[in-house]
Amino acid sequence: MTSPSESSPPGAPASNSRAAAAVELLEAVRGDLFAAELPLALPGADTARLDIRNALSQLDDYILPRFRSLDAPLLAVVGGSTGAGKSTLVNALVGHPVTRAGAIRPTTRQPILLHNPADASWFEDQRVLPSLSRVRGVVVDTPVPANRAGAAPDAASTSSLVLVGHPAVPEGIALLDAPDVDSVSDDNRKLAGQLLAAADLWVFVTTANRYADAVPWKLLLDAAARDIMVAVVLDRVPPAAEAEVSTDLRAMLQQEGLGAARLFIVQEVALDRLGMLPPQAVEPLGRWLRELAEDAAGRAEIARRTLNGAVRTLSGRVAALARASQEQQQAAEVLARDARTAYQDAAVRILEATRDGALLRGEVLARWQDFVGTGEFFRVLEQNIWRMRDRVGAFFRGEPAPAVKVETAIETGLQAVIMDEAANAAEDADQRWRSDPAGRQLLGTDDLSGTSTGFPDRVAAEIRAWQAGLMELIRTEGQGKRTQARWLSFGVNGLGAALMIVVFSMTAGLTGLEVGVAGGTAIVGQRLLEAVFGEDAVRRLARTAREDLHSRCDKLLLEEQQRFLERLEFSAGVSPDVLAGHARALQRLAETA
Template sequence: MSPTNSGNATDNGAGARVQDAAVSLLEQVRGELASLQLPLELPGAADARRTAARAAGQLDDYILPRYRSLDAPLLAVVGGSTGAGKSTLVNALAGHPVTRAGAIRPTTRQPVLLHHPADAAWFTSTRVLPTLARIHGALAGAGTPATRAGATPDPSAMQSLVLVADQAVPEGVALLDAPDVDSVADGNRQLASQLLAAADLWLFVTTGNRYADAVPWKLLVDAASRDILVAVVLDRVPPGAEDEVAADLRAMLTREGLAESKLFVVPETALDPLGMLPPAGTAPMAAWLGDIAADAAGRAEIARRTLNGTVRSLSGKVSALAEAARDQDDAGRQLSDDVTAAFTDAQARISKATSGGSLLRGEVLARWQDFVGTGDFFRALENGIGRVRDRIGAFFRGQPPPAVKVEAAIGMGLRAVIVDQASHAAEDADQRWRADPAGRALLGTDDLSGTTPGFPAEVAAEIRAWQGDVLAMIRAEGAAKRSQARWLSFGVNGLGVVLMITVFSLTGGLTGAEIGIAGGTAVVGQKVLEAVFGEDAVRRLAHEARQSLETRCTALLEHQQQRFLERIGPVLDGTAADRLEGLAVELAKLGEGA
């Protein structure tokens, strides 16, 4: 799917379809990069976020505009180190003062784009570098030292691009004077990187004593990965050192995969009163640019080469981002599993406490014994269910302590169990996260080791709602009986309490003397309910009541664990990594012209 500009009508039609497919793919990649979430502070995550932002910016600034306008003029960005003489070089190529040059650093605070007047339409729009506002500049008058609009420390200047139409610039190639790549100002460095990433070709300016600096070479290596056409300008070389320095620089370029780069040497020389270099010093460079501008097929080849190389480089970045997204998924899943495990354990402990008889201690057991009696009531069980039913009916028609006391004791016991286990789960989850760098970053200074302030009240409300569920079950079951008088004689609240006690004593779990108490309690509850509703109905009612309680407990715990899970973000499904991997493969094919 290599971009093309030539061919007959049939070829042009096929080429347009290929171009449309390429643009569609690139727009899809842009959308994925925009939506990519890398919230966890894993090793390399910060670099991955920067990579994603820069890749998205390069798509906007260069790749998509170039695919959409394959015949647009080439953009040659003049970049380099602080004090390398970029602005002086641009003035020399134009043949007159255009941009500001001087000893105060940084001099290039606002990028200037020089273009032939016939190419104005390509650059006055936001076709390339759409995030930079356009400012229309004007050439200085004859004999005026090099100055330009926008050379002020105004921070807003860094978000704008000065456009200057100049007949001296060959049609088909525009020159962009970029800020220093190693500027002391962060904004300058970032803008320089952005502009170089949007270039069709580079004029990289360095000096005889700065050509081995690390920052420029990092950018040159990036240029090699993009297969961009690079011309390196070795500026201000002392007399007599030209051959030695040029040979050393050429060897470095070869080692870094830039053997084909054009190398121009500009000897150190005095500037004229207007700050201009002698024309002879830059004549070879001007001729080279002129040749490129005059060769339409050559310009198209340069555009194709840079574009394909940039897309291949983008493929590698997207592949690396897919790996970063996968790492985020794995780490997020682990953090989520840690929280889920803590609260699942809490759910299990609550279930055990509410089904093994252990809740029937203390206040709950005391209130239940007050309610049903402790002596004659239990002995009456030995005389058969018929007599038990009569005795229980008589008992409930008397003046026992109100069932609400048992309900209240059950509510207090339940609340204590649920709040305690939820607090334990929150502490456990908090500790697990603090043992993980990503988890610590998500927690920050927040303390999630306890429940939320309103949690006990939420628990109390859910328990009251559950007790209401139980009473509703009793009413519904009693309404279906032929003789309502019998179950009404026990009272809805009374039978509701019996059902709650039965739910809490369905299994064993106590030791010593408590076995007899809990076992007797279970027998009492079941016998009472079976006498009224029948054995099958009791089994069903107990199961439904149990399920209702567990559902409410689960909801309460999920609300508490959500405080942790919502901090992780949408990184758990793995689909973003899969999509990025697939797009990286498609980009590699596009970059190879497949």
């Protein structure tokens, strides 16, 4: 591959430096385009991905090779619609059947690049169109009819480029016979677009019957946007209709910003026995190509003009990609926020359930009453609450089994609350994601609307760990209280159960008769603990136990939430800001080149 310093004109160090800087920028752009990913199924993402592929192809096929070799021969791509007569035209320009022409479509599957033998070194390596392998073609001494000339169609034809050296092609310019732009073959159409994107100039062939077709005009408008030089060949024009058709076509070209395009008319004439046009039919076009080839300064100007247009187009594509990448980032943030919100809401609901007395119902309340006494006990206790210190020892002389039953009931009730809210969060997050195209794509056929496998066991383990930690708090707090040593030795479980009751009733959000029962329950637990540890210590113990419980619940929910968030753990390859910076740099390059 030719280096920038080798390909730049001698005696122009500033130009060398600019070319080297341009190549460095373009290679950085190429690397980031290659790394760019748009994984989310957003509107316009498919178009953006196609733009990335097209931009990479044009960088490899044309922009980088041309910046590295500004003085290389011009590449004139002959393109057009099916049956327009492209191959017949190229054969006429060379004066020899070298490309396949005929009635069976498509005729041109394998692109043929004709060049002057002196220019062979420019095209034999992978300087331009590096994705196409090279096949050396040979012009035989005995002419072959045009319907049998050129390379035979085969399965690999669209992945190779046939190089044919011929002295009839002027030095400094090469002709590339491209497949039909509206071919019935997808591969042919893609290859035609790739070749046209690699051209310094287009020789666009159409006919008197098809010059207004939509597909060719879409490509011509693309040429106008890129400011590429275009020559339009109006082929097979009946002499009687030449004035009318050519006038109409000129008006269309003018209207679409292609008024500067050269228009050549090839009248409808009979072909000879080899399927060749008479030489005079293409003489104006051939003369124009020879004049371009002989004018070194003119060739350089064409190359720079086309190159700048290609860079401007690339700048627009990169800017659009930056916006698409930003949209991907924002969409991922929305999905992540939806998942986090669902689980944060669940955490709030669990928090409320653990502090409003809701857990002091049913089984928990029954087991606590079994532990401390009957309902009659609460009535007596309310009347004699200040005599609690004298009676508290009596609550702990029995077997520890009732306290353990309280712990078990609390574990069961708390586990049910956490399980229900985690399931609600999963369903909420799943619904939010499935209402979004990107979320549906990430979820696919997986159902994340319930809790994960093993979640009940993890919840139970965390609750037991919390209860064990709470018991350790009780032991630690009681170490310095010698007078309560006998109570602690007999009643750690009981004190722990009392502390759990206090933790779950700090706001006493109960109504009706429950206030009298569950509220009294909480008072018993609180007075019991205050009798042992003191009022300040009880508040501190309850606060520490509550914070530990909430921390463990948050941990469980974050683990469940991760099932959604891990699907967003993809790399965009490069940030939108970097791409936007590339777009601005490319625009400056196009303006100053």
